[in-house]
Amino acid sequence: MAVCAFSIFAIVILIATELVSQSQMSWSKVGFKFFYKFNVDPTTNLPLFWDPVNGDFYALPFLYGTLVSSLVALLIAVPLAIGVAIFLTEMSPRFLRGPLSFITELLAAIPSVVYGLWAIFVLVPLLREHINPIFIAVFNNPTTVKLFGWTGLVGEDGLFGGVNLGLGLLAAGVILAIMILPIIASLTREVMSAVPHSQREAALALGATRWEMIRIAVLRNARIGIVGSVILGLGRALGETMAVAMVIGNAAEIHRSLLSTGHSMASVIANEFSEATSDMHRSALIEIGLALFLVTILVNGLARLLVWAVTRGTPARVN
Amino acid sequence: MKAGVQQNKLRSALRTMVDHIATGLAILATVLVVAPLIAIFAYLIYKGASSLNLAFFTQIPKPVGESGGGMANAIVGSGVLLGVASLLGIPVGIGGGIYLAEFGRGTRFANAVRFTADVLNGVPSIVMGIAIYSLIVFQQKHFSALSGGVALGIMMIPTVTRTTEEMLLMVPNSIREAALGLGVPTWRSVLSITLKTASPGVITGCMLAFARVAGETAPLIFTALGNQFWSTSLNEPIAALPLQIYVYAISPYDDQHRLAWAGALVLIILIVLAVSLVRYVASRGILKGAS
Secondary structure, X not given: OHHHHHXXXXXXXXXXXXXXXXXXXXXXXXXXXXXXXXXXXXXXXXXXXXXXXXXXXOOHHHHHHHHHHHHHHHHHHHHHHHHHHHHHHHHOXXXXXXXXXXXXXXXXXXXXXXXHHHHHHHHHHHHHHHHHHHHHHHHHOHHHXXXXXXXXXXXXXXXXXXXXXXXXXHHHHHHHHHHHHHHHHHHHHHHHHOOOHHHHHHHHHOOOOHHHHHHHHHHHHHHHHHHHHHHHHHHHHHHOOHHHHHHOEOOOOOOOOOOOOEOOHHHHHHXXXXXXXXHHHHHHHHHHHHHHHHHHHHHHHHHHHHHHHHOOOOOOOOO | OHHHHHHHHHHHHHHHHHHHHHHHHHHHHHHHHHHHHHHHHHHHHHHHHHHOOHXXXXXXXXXXXXXXXXXXXXXXXXXXXXXXXXXXXXXXXXXXXXXXXXXXXXXXXXXXXXXXXXXXXXXXXXHHHHHHHHHXXXXXXXXXXXXXXXXXXXXXXXXXXXXXXXXXXXXXXXXXXXXXXXXXXXXXHHHHHHHHHOHHHHHHXXXXXXXXXXXXXXXXXXXXXXOOOOOOOOOOOEOOHHHHHHHHHOOOOHHHHHHHHHHHHHHHHHHHHHHHHHHHHHXXXXXXXXX
């Protein structure tokens, strides 16, 4: 039995050693520059990051794509998840609790590839036809540009400039948000239920309204756990592969616009690994995998510690 | 005096308003979360059901351009992969869970294992795929069903370990004490008393892990690779349902899109069945037999 338990350490060590040894070639060639350097294309004068033809591989656009799509996902998912958790723990009538938590469980059980399929055929057209035009109209109209042009976030070079394909960083962020919502919501709910009832009663006895009670007694006591669950959701978003690979547009470029196509660390591995043109190409992809492994271990470890600090005694469950 | 009363009234009206706004926002958030789920399910059933037919379950994919064909090979392939995965993941996972709950309870080693299992649960599946690629595929110089099964099996281990542990911890101590009091050796008490009492819970945990890896695509792309033809050999590339859905979803042909939807519907039905079964067993009281 102890051997079985030890196998978990063995798996982590195995993954780490395999990734390190296989990415050796790329690491010994460019070292840490892998994560920030790029070449400039002599003919077009544009930055060139990922160049299988000449054998030059730098990972900056993938870091950017992962970071931006995850941030968009968190911006959408966190307020919604906290709202759902508040509704479920503090407001919902008893008969709604069961079905709603069942639904959140179901959302967590849908495979990534099915989310991706839905995103390609429903979400992307929806964004392209109906939602992106609204953002474009708001962000790119002359008045906004005149007022906020100095921020660099509006206009043709801004957050919603460029061609509206539907595919891109925004689509990836939205589908990621839908995917990490149930994780954040169910953990936040768990943390909130762990707040003792006496705290709520004390706040109510002092004359607080329900919202004030939630703010003073529940949110304040649960804040560390909520941060933990958000970080856990971030960990999921960083490593999510298939759904992102299907909608992010697959271009190793960096643009400011959320409508532009990109590539995330996980999606580039999924797309190019089995067709890698050279050993160097494969080695560079494995190095991206190694970076992803280290980052997710850090993020998950941190989140676990935070959630544990709050719900000590009742083990936190994510599935 | 009068001004003070009025101010108080105003403030309390303001506070009530804020309370109502907060309630409204929480309800709005809930609706916004439920909406995509319903949208996904409705669209999936609508698209999937109209493309499902007998051929889907009995035929292998037709060449591009010809309509019809099915995913029989992918369904069988998924079965083979999940079989290999379960053979590896379930025994090791249950063993680890038993160790954490029964033998190593409270030791520093057990705590470290528990923490590592939770962290490992969050490692992206694609990273697992690369590791297995360089461990098996790279050494053997060819893609194989075996490597895909091993990748999925390794992903099952942390989940099974943790749920087994949780279920075993729910068994009342009096039962263990009764067994030990009758002179039963520890290993015997663990296997035929504690584990048996917790078995419905342990089985549901295994089913959850199974359902989770059943939909995994990322670790299979460069281990099992996929296959357009019949193959059940462990030593050759094999088709899998999620992999086939992915390939068809990004293809430009309408016929293949239809097959992708049908495949997604089948996959979801399997997973929803598993999850509902788990909930049903859990709601009946995991340890009914014990009390």
